[in-house]
Amino acid sequence: MPKLGLNVDHVATVRQARGGAEPDPVTAAAIGELAGAEGITIHLREDRRHIQDRDLELLRQTVKTRLNLEMAATAEMVAIASRIRPEQCTLVPEKRQELTTEGGLDVIANFQSVQSAVHSLQQAGIIVSLFVDPNPEQISAAKKTGAEAIEIHTGAYAEARDQASRDKELAAIREAVGLGNELGMTVHAGHGLNYVNIAPLAGMPGIEEFNIGHSIIARAVLVGLDRAVREMVALLRQ
Numbered sequence: 001m002p003k004l005g006l007n008v009d010h011v012a013t014v015r016q017a018r019g020g021a022e023p024d025p026v027t028a029a030a031i032g033e034l035a036g037a038e039g040i041t042i043h044l045r046e047d048r049r050h051i052q053d054r055d056l057e058l059l060r061q062t063v064k065t066r067l068n069l070e071m072a073a074t075a076e077m078v079a080i081a082s083r084i085r086p087e088q089c090t091l092v093p094e095k096r097q098e099l100t101t102e103g104g105l106d107v108i109a110n111f112q113s114v115q116s117a118v119h120s121l122q123q124a125g126i127i128v129s130l131f132v133d134p135n136p137e138q139i140s141a142a143k144k145t146g147a148e149a150i151e152i153h154t155g156a157y158a159e160a161r162d163q164a165s166r167d168k169e170l171a172a173i174r175e176a177v178g179l180g181n182e183l184g185m186t187v188h189a190g191h192g193l194n195y196v197n198i199a200p201l202a203g204m205p206g207i208e209e210f211n212i213g214h215s216i217i218a219r220a221v222l223v224g225l226d227r228a229v230r231e232m233v234a235l236l237r238q
């Protein structure tokens with residue numbers, strides 16, 4: 001059975017909108033674990049736009065499943081991760097202006113820096129996963145860095161607008177999963193997955209974990225709004 005890695009970045013996005021204390025991604029992670037998530041994922045970005053260093057420190061102490069830290073392969077992030085020691089680090093590309101991670105890591109073009117980050121993190125006892133597009137050359141390069149795992153970028157599949165494109169992207173993911181498994185790597189998948197497009201992937205053999213954030217937090221806002229409004233109305237009527 002594939003596992004759910006719950007990404008709580010967007011709980012922090014809402015908190016940062018007011019610069020206050022609520023909602024707290026640490027509380028969200030605990031609720032997610034109680035509901036069955038088998039991992040908690042956060043992305044500590046260079047610009048700290050959502051997750052803060054404080055969140056990483058607290059989640060390291062409170063997460064009871066597995067903490068997966070998404071990060072750029074920079075000296076600053078490698079130093080932070082080596083000190084905090086999450087169970088896993090997923091190396092992702094990071095651009096300042098992007099709304100979210102826009103593509104997989106170019107392992108081939110950045111081989112030396114990626115390999116060096118992989119080795120440093122492994123020396124700290126951290127499992128390393130590389131976020132890559134479903135591209136055989138990138139996956140082979142990922143294996144050569146010594147990383148134990150890959151996370152297949154499912155964004156192109158999620159964004160496909162017709163069945164033929166979806167089928168084409170699914171076939172690429174299936175091949176990528178097969179190659180990753182053949183190379184002896186653990187395979188994760190994520191990005192843009194939601195309550196509709198997860199179905200064909202959930203049944204695909206060889207994927208150990210799905211990292212999902214935006215669609216779950218977005219749904220939480222809507223399915224939780226009815227109760228939240230009722231509670232405030234009840235207070236006003238007291």
Ligand code: PXP
Nearest residue numbers: 101131190191192211212213214
């Ligand atoms: N996996 C990786 C590597 C990501 O960068 C992200 C987005 O932070 C996700 C999974 C989750 O994507 P989404 O929020 O679209 O579910």
